[in-house]
Amino acid sequence: MARFNKGQGSRKNHANQYKAENGKQYGMRKSQLFGPWGIGAILPCPDGSSVMIAGLDRFPQGELDAIDDPRLAHHIGVSSLFSPPVKGQGAVPAVRFPLWMYCPSCGQMRRVKPTSTTMPHCENPECKSTRKPALVPERFIVVCPERHIDDVPLLEWVHKGPVDDPEKHVLTRWTRGGSATLGDIEYKCSCGMHRSLLGITKPGALEEVGYHCHGNRPWLGPDAKEQCQAPAGELRVVQRGGTNVWYADVVSSIRIPDSLDDKLIALVSGNIDRLQNFEKAGEEVLAMSAELLGSQNGMNYSADQVIAAYRKLTAPQNDAPTSENSYREEEFEALCHPDRVHANADVFEGTRRSINEYSSPIMASVVEAVTLVTTLKETRALVGFTRLYPDHNDGLSFRRRRRVLSNDNLSWTIATQMTGEGIFIKLNQSAIEEWKSRPSAAGRIAQMQHQLDQWNGQRAKGSEEQRHDVINPAYVLIHTLAHILMLSITKECGYPTASVRERIYCDRTIVDDDRHEGMLGLLIYTASEDSAGSLGGLVRAGAPGRFEMIFERAVIDAQWCSSDPVCIESPGQGPGSCNLAACYSCALVPETSCELGNRMLDRGVLVGTLSDKSIGIFATVLSEAADSEVKEAPTIHYDLHRKGNADLSDTSFADACRSALHYAKPEERDFIEKLIKFSEDFDVETPRTDCVLSVSDAEAMPSLIWEKAHIALLLHDDVEEFREVFGEHFGVSSNWTIMLAGVGSRPDQLIAMLREGSNG
Incomplete structure (x- = not known):
């Protein structure tokens, strides 16, 4: 068992140090435990070895610092959130993986034990090296969609079937060096059999040699196996450093301070019956009475604060975790009305700006209001991971998603909390509804729906159930708008694109029993583990007089991509071909910045296509602006x-x-x-x-x-x-x-x- 010890780093108490088998210590950022090297992921070590981060069972939970975000903890079904270990709080454990290793000098292979704590060296007496070289981990591994992982069955592959006595067979690995193909990597057995890796990645190749998924979960221990439920043929041979070996399943949250302080609770609690009677008389009567109530006896509560407290105190209690859409709706309301949130400059602080303050017809055509969030706290909790497909956990309960993190059903998980700032944009519902009603827009979304259905169908081959997610057109629109705004903001403000993130407030798919039609907004924010957060540049970019230029430039630039007409006329591109007009020349951002892995994007829904401009929600206002410029041009x-x-x-x-x-x-x-x-x-x-x-x-x-x-x-x-x-x-x-x-x-x-x- 290798142990990753906490130590110094680029920021005090924010960087891990791990101890490799050779005794040296190397730095690792704490945030990397939430991607790309979290629990169940393969971490390459500078000494040439590789290990896999072990499960939560082996974390020093009693020594960890608690993270205060009860709303997120309740949402994902745990009682506590803890920060990964910092200096002096124990270590992050890891196990050796993969187990197949080879000598870089003579090529002889050996399958080492997972509990080995010393660096394995070549034991071949015929090795020509003057000293016994350290063994190198095999480049290729086997993974399946059910998160299982295993070494490549090299003996079975070379012998084209099971081997009776594996201990009597010794493999030697060598590469021809003629090209970079799998056919250049060959294995020869001491019995005389030999074979290259050519064809090992094709579907069903492992089944042909009698190998089926063993349900291995080495990050939870050598005996932590389970029955694999993946469809036949879903096993894949991939490189251990490939991005599809491990995708983080992280749930994020914007912390909302409790809108109720003790005096407000006492005030509203003593007048619940009166407020209920006023509510029956209508919203206007309720607002007037709330304003009077908030100002009595020298108090200084606004009508919005009193009403928010009244709503919260009279809301039905429910111990069940809320849906993701309902969870985000709470944040959406706080971002729309920051004045209703109890002031807490360390957690959340924002100012709402009316669209009338922004002199842009392009903005005014879809935007209702902007909130400049000068302070926000983002909490990110690890609830699981996936392999091969980043969205494999969609639709699963948090309890099922967290099962891969530990052997026991633990009531806690690791999380990290960051401070930052952002720009929140609330979109006009009537404008989006009008756009959704256009036949041309509906046809465009139907094209994306067809691509998504095909992708889900290909992944469900051999399975009894097939997912059928109905795309919400508003989500595609808002998601694409967020991407082009992020790109425009980073150009204007000088932020690295990877440092800016999005948070979409809109139902991703249409679910009849859980719809939030009025939740239409997006948050573009930046956050860091430093307690001071960022320096205010993003909020300044969102101020009236400056944000209009950024917004308009983003929309105008979206009309043309350097890859057009190939990009704008694409029938499907990107992961699963679930994007239409969106590529790295126009709308894609680093995957760490996108909450959906750069999927469900289309410039066409914003500005239209070459053949039909009416598809785009901005098409009319862009056309009017162009006509006006032609008329005014001398x-x-x-x-x-x-x-x-x-x-x-x-x-x-x-x-x-x-x-x-x-x-x-x-x-x-x-x-x-x-x-x-x-x-x-x-x-x-x-x-x-x-x-x-x-x-x-x-x-x-x-x-x-x-x-x-x-x-x-x-x-x-x-x-x-x-x-x-x-x-x-x-x-x-x-x-x-x-x-x-x-x-x-x-x-x-x-x-x-x-x-x-x-x-x-």
């Missing part, structure tokens, strides 16, 4: 004149383009080099590099100009200067086309325009 009288005495009469198209390469950025160089290559096959106008485009008293010098075709090409450094001189929409009524190299433009498009313009 007629531009341009003049083109030469600068200097350069003689381009003998310059070729390619040479003129090469002159622009000196100032181009990498993505622009690629564009221009392709342009040069394309030009070899066409007879088009030669560009000029020394011409000035002038309008009245203003002038600017684009990188390349095709005078006859009325096309100007700008490099990055020229863009801002050109916009300052001629404005954002130059070319609308001037009969000039302005193209940006490497930003939404394609060389073949430019060539086509040049051919048409040169011939015209």
Whole structure:
């Protein structure tokens, strides 16, 4: 049993140190226990070995610090939450895995014991190494969707079936080195049999050699086996360092301070009957009476605070854990009305801003209000993990999900708490309902539904039950909006994209008996384990006068992806093909930032597609803005004149383009080099590099100009200067086309325009 000892790290008490078999200690962040190296995950050690983090049974629970979040604890069905060990609080245990290891010198393999605490070394007397090398863990393992994991059955694979006496067979591993394929990795047995790994990853390959899932759970002990319920053929041979070996199942929560202080409880409790009578008379009467009640005897409670206390004290008590949607609805209400939450600057503090404070028609078309959350506490609790499929636990009870963390049914789990800030956006329900009613939008979601059904069907082969999740169109809309806003915010504020996260307040799927149609919002936030949290940059980005630009830029940029038209016309891409128009060039973010692993995303529901703009909820307002800009655009009288005495009469198209390469950025160089290559096959106008485009008293010098075709090409450094001189929409009524190299433009498009313009 290897033990991971707590020690110093990048932040005080925030980094684990583990002790490898060679006695050295190495750093490990506490947050990594919640992904990518939590309970049941394989952790690579710097000394070349690998171990698996053991179950909660072996954690020093009595020495751990408790985390205060009773709402989350009740939600996931535990009595306590504890932070992983810090310095002086014991160690995080681990077991050795995988057990098949080989000598890097002679290739002889050995299956070591899981309880070995010393570094295994080669014991082959014929090994040519001058000293016995440390053994290297086998790269490949076997996993199944039911979270079981095992060593690759190498003896069975080499012998194409079970072996009677495994102890008499010694395997030797070597690689040909000709390529990186599995066919280059071969195993030879002392009995003379040999075979490569070619074909071992295909479905049913292990069944052909008589191997079936043994239900191994080595993180819970060598004897912790169970009957595997996975469909036949679901076993997979994967690399032990692959991302699909372990997916964290983490439940997060935004802490909400209790809205009731002692004086407010006493005040409302003594007037419950009166408030109930006022409520029968209508909401307006209740609000007026609550305002009067809150201000009596020198008290200073608002009507919202009194009503919130009244609702909470009269709500029916229920000891059963709430659904995820109902759980989030409590946070949604607090974020919508931060003034109703009892003030606690250390836990939660926010200010609601009306949409009228933001001068943006694009925002106003879908946004109802914005809450700037200056302080928030996020708690993240580990409730399980999955293998192969990140959403395999969806629909399971928390009790079943937590069973993989320990042998005993423990009443606690590990959690971490972080401090941060965020921007909460409440969306307009009527605008979303109107969008959902459009036949074009419904057809777009039906296309995604078809992809999801196919994926669920493929995963359910051989199983008696097949999941049929009905996608909520509003979730796809809000989820995609959150992604493009995260990308826009990180560009504007300089945050690393991986440091910003989303939290969607909307039913992911349509469930008839658990619907929250009014819960439509999103929270974009950043949080860290440092008690000081972040520095306020995100909240400043959400302030009126600044957030409009970020929001509008996000929506406008979503109209075009550098991978279009391939991206916007995609019938399905990403995990399970459950995305439509969403790729890493436009809408995908690091998986740690997305609550759904970059699935159920589509730019089309925001801005429409090339063939049908009505699919997008912003299509109308974007069209109106464009029409307004065309009407307001002045007629531009341009003049083109030469600068200097350069003689381009003998310059070729390619040479003129090469002159622009000196100032181009990498993505622009690629564009221009392709342009040069394309030009070899066409007879088009030669560009000029020394011409000035002038309008009245203003002038600017684009990188390349095709005078006859009325096309100007700008490099990055020229863009801002050109916009300052001629404005954002130059070319609308001037009969000039302005193209940006490497930003939404394609060389073949430019060539086509040049051919048409040169011939015209």
